[in-house]
Amino acid sequence: MPTTKTKTKPKLATLALMAICCEALDDKKALDLKILDVRGVSTVTDYLIIASGNSQPHLKALRGSVERALKNAKAHIIGAESGEASGWQVVDAFDFMVHLFTPEMRENYRLEQLWKDATIIEPADLKPA
Template sequence: MSTEPNVELNGEELLALCCKTLDDAKAEDIVALDVRETSSITNYLVLASGLAEAHLRALRRDLDKALKNHKVKILGVDEGEFSGWAVVDAFDIMIHLFSQETRDTYKLESLWKDAVPVDVEKLLAR
């Protein structure tokens, strides 16, 4: 018996899946931004921090697994070895995983100041 879903996730369901997966894997400071009005390349951004490189790899692995289990195509993954930053591109959602130091350096939240914040707590409660 297959446990894989037969229906495609809509944008908000996919966003909730990503945030829940990261929360379950103990990601810190999860932020979701609706960039549909300001971006031509994605609908949502998810930003999260990990405690160390091993934690970042685990976050990415768990996210990859959850997306594949829901038949979500991953368009690309960009991560430099020990860079403190990994990006997972799932088309409608782009997930950025950072070490806290790297996140503090690049401050992506401030670059997307026109984005609409999404209530992550509500997504996690779904």
């Protein structure tokens, strides 16, 4: 019988690292930043941070900014896929994954639609009150 994750209170460290990533993306002018809480609907990760970049160089800059921010925060990056010409780049930080797309690839893969049962979190809600 398959098991499903139940939603529990998120780890503060995870939320803080996600806030750092969102700030890094915002600093590099990421477009259409979304955070999906996929706990309970995914067994791969707890959160998805999804953003777009205008071009391959913009995606590369966004990914580099996220990787530097996580390394500066002493966070462990499990993996990063650059797919230099694919229009889709990923940074896996275990509890969350950062997906960076060109607008065309984002429309093609439609992760937000794939994970339509996820709860949407506003980036501003990650910052401490």
